[in-house]
Amino acid sequence: MNERWFLPMAALLAAVTFGGCGAPVAEFRRYETYARKQEKELGVDSKTMQPIYPFSRQYRQDVDDVLVALYGTPDEPALPQLTDVDLSQVIDINLLRLSAGPVGSDETGRPTGLYREHCAHCHGVTGDGNGPTAIFLNPYPRDYRPGRFKFKSTPIGQRPTHDDLKTILIEGIPGTAMPSFRLLPEQEIESLVHYVKYLSFRGETEQRLYMKLTELDENDRLITPGEPTPEKLEEIRGLVSEVASGWLGAAETVTEIEKRPEMTPEQLAASRTNGRKLFYGAGNCFSCHGPSALGDGQTTDYDEWVKDFAGKTPKPEDFVEWVELGMLPPRNIRPRNLRQGIYRGGMRPIDIYWRVRNGIEGTPMPGNDKLPPEQIWDLVNYVESLPYESISDPRQAEPENQRERM
Amino acid sequence: MSAVRDRIGRSLVGLAAVALFSGCPRNQVSALRATPDNAVAIRKALGEGKSATAAPAEVAQPTGWGTIRGQFTLGGTPPARLPLSITKDQQICAPGGRQVLSEELVVDQSGGIKDVAIYLTTKIPLDDPAFIHPDYDATKTAQLVFDQKECIFLTHLFAARTTNAIVLKNSDPIGHNTNIDGKGSAKINVNMAANDSTGYVPGKESPEPFDVNCSVHPWMAAKMLIRDTPYFAVTQPDGTFEIKNVPAGIPLAFKVWQEKLKFITTVKRQSGGQSTDEKWPRSGYKVTLQPDEVHEMNIVIPVQ
Numbered sequence: 001m002n003e004r005w006f007l008p009m010a011a012l013l014a015a016v017t018f019g020g021c022g023a024p025v026a027e028f029r030r031y032e033t034y035a036r037k038q039e040k041e042l043g044v045d046s047k048t049m050q051p052i053y054p055f056s057r058q059y060r061q062d063v064d065d066v067l068v069a070l071y072g073t074p075d076e077p078a079l080p081q082l083t084d085v086d087l088s089q090v091i092d093i094n095l096l097r098l099s100a101g102p103v104g105s106d107e108t109g110r111p112t113g114l115y116r117e118h119c120a121h122c123h124g125v126t127g128d129g130n131g132p133t134a135i136f137l138n139p140y141p142r143d144y145r146p147g148r149f150k151f152k153s154t155p156i157g158q159r160p161t162h163d164d165l166k167t168i169l170i171e172g173i174p175g176t177a178m179p180s181f182r183l184l185p186e187q188e189i190e191s192l193v194h195y196v197k198y199l200s201f202r203g204e205t206e207q208r209l210y211m212k213l214t215e216l217d218e219n220d221r222l223i224t225p226g227e228p229t230p231e232k233l234e235e236i237r238g239l240v241s242e243v244a245s246g247w248l249g250a251a252e253t254v255t256e257i258e259k260r261p262e263m264t265p266e267q268l269a270a271s272r273t274n275g276r277k278l279f280y281g282a283g284n285c286f287s288c289h290g291p292s293a294l295g296d297g298q299t300t301d302y303d304e305w306v307k308d309f310a311g312k313t314p315k316p317e318d319f320v321e322w323v324e325l326g327m328l329p330p331r332n333i334r335p336r337n338l339r340q341g342i343y344r345g346g347m348r349p350i351d352i353y354w355r356v357r358n359g360i361e362g363t364p365m366p367g368n369d370k371l372p373p374e375q376i377w378d379l380v381n382y383v384e385s386l387p388y389e390s391i392s393d394p395r396q397a398e399p400e401n402q403r404e405r406m
Numbered sequence: 407m408s409a410v411r412d413r414i415g416r417s418l419v420g421l422a423a424v425a426l427f428s429g430c431p432r433n434q435v436s437a438l439r440a441t442p443d444n445a446v447a448i449r450k451a452l453g454e455g456k457s458a459t460a461a462p463a464e465v466a467q468p469t470g471w472g473t474i475r476g477q478f479t480l481g482g483t484p485p486a487r488l489p490l491s492i493t494k495d496q497q498i499c500a501p502g503g504r505q506v507l508s509e510e511l512v513v514d515q516s517g518g519i520k521d522v523a524i525y526l527t528t529k530i531p532l533d534d535p536a537f538i539h540p541d542y543d544a545t546k547t548a549q550l551v552f553d554q555k556e557c558i559f560l561t562h563l564f565a566a567r568t569t570n571a572i573v574l575k576n577s578d579p580i581g582h583n584t585n586i587d588g589k590g591s592a593k594i595n596v597n598m599a600a601n602d603s604t605g606y607v608p609g610k611e612s613p614e615p616f617d618v619n620c621s622v623h624p625w626m627a628a629k630m631l632i633r634d635t636p637y638f639a640v641t642q643p644d645g646t647f648e649i650k651n652v653p654a655g656i657p658l659a660f661k662v663w664q665e666k667l668k669f670i671t672t673v674k675r676q677s678g679g680q681s682t683d684e685k686w687p688r689s690g691y692k693v694t695l696q697p698d699e700v701h702e703m704n705i706v707i708p709v710q
Contacts, residue, residue, distance in 0.1 A: 027437040041614070042688065043668050046485070046709065061439065069448035079454040089623070157593030211613070217687040225444035228451045235454065266585035282599040284581030287494075288623045300493075301624055304587070312619050312627055326436055359595045364621030366583035366595040370604055 026074045026102070026116065028067070029126040030205045031145060032325040033309045035060070038210040049317065055213055062222040063209045066236060071378035074103045074116075074125050080196075080205075082237055090162075091194050091201070098188070114188055115195045118181065127199030129305075130328060137177045140328055143305050144196055145203020147246065148362045151345030153354055156361045159250040164194045167346065173194035176341040208239040235244045252332045258373045260349050260380075268381060274367055275382025283356075283368060283379055288335040292308055293386050304362040306330040333363055341387030352380045424685050468536050469655030470697025474524075475648035478641055478662075479517035481674065482709035485666075487512065490625040492557070498580055499557035499623060503563060506625070509562045511666040518645025519707065521563040522670075523615055523663045525638035527690050530653065532634055539651035542636040551575050552606070552618075552630075554582060559618060559628035563665070565640050566610050568632055575603040582620050589616040591632040608632040615663060656695045659690035669705060676704040 039051035072078030077100045079087050093136070103113035111117070112252055116125070122141040124131040129143035142149070151168060152160035169189050172180035212222060212235065223232045264269060277286045279293070290297035302314060310318035310330070319330050334342070345351050356379050357368030368376060386392060485508040492500040500506055530537040543552040550570050553560045555577040566572055568591075574584045576598040584606075589606035598604065609636045620626040631638065637660075639647040652658070656704040662670040671686045686692075695701055 030436045030438055032436050041668050043671070061441070064438045064440040065444040066448055067438065068442070068445035069452060078449070081449075156595050158589065168478070206562060215689050217689050223448060225441070225447045228448060233451055282581070282597075282602075284583070284597055284622065287581060298622070298624075312617050315623060316428065359597075361595075364583075364585070364595075364598040366585065366621065368597045370596070370599070370602070 026120075026125045026201075028074060029124070029128060029130075029326070030064070031059070031128075031203065031210065033322060033327060034145075034207050035063075035210050036321070036325060037309050040213050041214050053209075058345055059216075059222065060215050061228065062225075063206065065225055066209060066223060067202065067206055070205060071198070077198060078243075080237075080240045082241055082244065084237075085241045085248065089242065091189075091198055092248045095187070095191040095194045096127055098191040098197055107239065113189070114192055118184075118192065119196075121337060127196070127203060130162055130326065135328055138331065139176055141177070142329070143203075144200040145206065146305065146308065146362075147200045147204040147243070148304065150360050150362055151351070151355075152361075153254045154250055155253060155255060155358045158253040158368060159246045161250050161254060162193060162197075165196055166190070169193060171346060173344045173348070175340075175344050183332040191248060196249065201247065204243045204246075205240055208243065209236075212239065255354060257353055257357075260353075260377055261374065271284055271378045271381045272385050274375070275378035275380070278371070278375060278379050282371070283381070288364060289338055290335070292391070295335045297335060298364065299332055299334055301333050301364050303333045335365070337384055338386045339389070339392035341392075342406075349377075349380055349384070352383060353377070356383075408523070414544060422497050422700075427472070466613065466656045468653035470653075471539055471651045471702060472654040472695030472697065473648065473650050473700040474652055474693070474695070474701045474703060475646070476703030477645045477647070478522045478707060479510075479645050480513050480519050480663075480709060481706040484513035484517075484709075485510065488494075492623075492625060494623055495557065495580055501556065506558065509627070509665075511664065512562075512643070514644055516644065518641070518643065519640060519664060520643045520645065521629075522641040522645070523563060523565060523638065523667065524641075524647060524649070524660050524691075525565070525631065525633055525663075526635050526652075526658060527613075528658045528662050530635060530656075536655050538636065539653075541651055545570075545636070546617045547571060549573060551585075552628075553577055554584075554620070554626070556601055557582075557620075557623045557626055559626060561628065563615065563629045563631065564618070565631040565638050567634070567636055568608055568634050572606040573603050574598065574606050580621065582626075583622055585617075585619045585621055586601070586630060587617045587619070588612060589614060591616070591630075593614075595621070602702070612681050614661075614669075615665070627631060631647075652695055654695040654699060657692065657694045659687075659692050660696065662686075662705075663688040663709075670705075670707055672708065674706040674708065676706060681706070 006146040036051070043052065045052055070078070070080040077093075077096055079091055079093055079096075098110070099114040101116075101193050103117045120131055121133045122137065123129055123144070124130045124134065127144035129141040131141065134141050141381045147159060148164070149160045151173070152164040154160060154164070166189060168190075169177070169181045169192060172178050181192070186381060209222065215224065223236065249302045278384075286293070286297060288298040289295055302310070305312065306322065309322055314330070323329055333361060343352060345355055353376055356367070356368055357371075357376050359365045418648055419693050471611070487510075490508055491508045492506060496503075509521070514520070530536060546567065546569050550564075550566050551573045552564050553575040557578065574596070576582050579600050581600055582598045583596060584598055586606060587593055588608060590612040592606070592610070594606060596604055608667055612630075612631075612632045614632040616630040618628040618630050637652055639649045641647045664670060669688070671688060673684050674681045675684050693701060
């Protein structure tokens with residue numbers, strides 16, 4: 001080793017070691033999968049299966065510009081200013097700011113950056129369910145961007161209410177990595193709910209902007225930032241209003257539930273028997289939850305978050321493309337094993353009623369709007385009894401209790 | 407002594423190389439790349455509210471009615487229809503081991519393409535008899551049945567007006583569920599008991615056809631298109647279609663869509679033995695009809 005090299009080399013090593021990398025900038029990610037899907041709507045090459053008319057750099061840039069104009073950045077969130085819709089009814093900008101930005105606290109000691117402190121590591125800065133720890137979780141964290149949530153009091157196709165999201169934050173989701181945030185002060189939970197709605201709003205708007213791109217003629221643009229035409233501005237306001245109206249009207253679409261009938265033990269037993277009949281009959285529950293309700297009836301399907309991109313009958317190459325676009329490798333969606341007594345959407349009878357009555361959005365689970373309330377209660381009663389049946393007892397599955405197979 | 411130093415030196419070089427080449431993680435490839443100035447300008451313009459110039463422009467009045475009709479054919483060899491894997495309830499869904507083929511692109515012997523949707527996208531007043539021909543009043547609220555039998559949706563591309571009463575029907579002796587992934591229109595996913603039926607209220611129109619599936623039988627697939635106006639058609643098995651009583655004298659735009667070919671813009675028009683290449687704008691095929699005109703669209707779609 002030449003002495004001449006020794007010192008510079010040591011200095012370089014020290015510089016690299018102590019200089020470090022610095023924290024990555026918190027940025028919103030582009031909704032790549034949705035953009036690709038929309039590109040494909042314009043036509044697909046039958047050999048390569050790639051879009052024939054990919055969006056130009058300018059097109060993508062315009063969407064980015066409009067998004068920042070409407071929603072700001074992770075550090076400085078903003079809300080679209082609409083004349084016909086009052087967004088402050090859905091999202092409170094002051095509460096929102098409490099969750100935005102880097103983790104820290106203000107002069108009064110009030111914490112800021114709550115989303116990045118509590119949520120972003122799994123759900124990602126963008127709310128795409130793709131934070132650094134997401135890959136290790138099963139199920140994966142929720143991608144808020146399509147505005148689609150599973151556990152709510154409203155029917156499929158409707159947005160959840162503020163309280164639905166808040167319940168999930170307070171209760172967590174049993175059987176998943178989503179913890180309860182019950183220990184946070186009320187105001188911080190409120191702030192996080194507003195932030196989740198903000199990310200969801202933003203994602204839905206991004207979807208609609210990309211959809212708009214597919215309707216533009218060759219020389220047209222989404223908007224010309226220098227001198228935007230009134231028509232283009234009106235189009236953008238219109239699509240944001242549409243997104244907003246879904247959230248504004250959510251509370252009115254809540255499925256009202258008649259009180260669970262009071263029952264004597266005999267009536268309850270009869271109700272469960274009816275529920276069992278429905279489970280194998282008109283309710284058709286067994287076809288996915290399995291003949292023994294172990295969740296093994298239909299195990300090859302995927303959820304709508306994946307199928308939105310990959311199509312209703314996805315092929316392996318669709319998944320390859322999905323992963324190339326930065327998403328996590330898809331996993332099959334599993335019908336719930338009803339013998340474990342773990343209910344992700346909550347274990348109150350009303351929660352199970354909502355799942356049976358309305359179905360679960362984004363999953364193959366359908367609703368049963370034709371069943372009268374008493375029959376749905378029969379199903380709820382039956383489902384609630386399943387974990388207590390003797391075959392649900394896990395001891396039966398232990399090796400010493402199993403019959404030897406030939 | 408120098409040997410030790412040499413060893414230290416070499417490991418230093420190694421460490422430095424590792425540190426240098428492993429490097430720092432790059433920023434996200436897919437990060438948003440907005441231009442701050444543009445964003446500020448757009449925000450300012452959006453915040454200024456509805457400008458005076460955005461007042462509704464004078465709408466041209468239709469001068470009569472015309473007809474659009476024609477045929478869509480495929481230029482080139484159609485791809486083979488793949489058999490679907492019937493993984494459940496075979497005795498009902500594939501009686502006698504019958505093969506069920508995909509309906510993504512169905513082409514007849516003469517090349518006619520089934521289930522091409524052609525629909526008006528121009529916004530027209532919906533309650534003005536100058537724009538919507540009175541003949542359409544009869545079918546405005548008609549009941550349309552979307553049926554499934556032997557695990558096949560009997561209408562593969564189902565088109566209806568927002569005002570139609572849609573009945574979802576299950577003609578099978580087994581349970582199904584109808585998962586309607588409405589884009590713009592209502593989404594529902596309802597359980598359908600054997601030989602049962604239920605209603606579907608789409609609420610709003612859809613900008614493009616959307617998926618209908620059955621989660622119990624994942625191979626079952628259909629598409630639905632819901633429009634506010636009656637000016638839409640779905641091609642017959644021979645690729646022909648006809649839209650009657652279309653308002654004349656006003657510029658109209660029609661989108662043309664097929665499940666596998668997606669939105670169709672590059673075509674060859676057949677007219678009087680001539681074939682001319684055409685490239686339609688993405689916002690749709692543009693036409694202004696003359697009163698009583700029969701606008702012929704005999705279109706060959708080349709296989710990409």
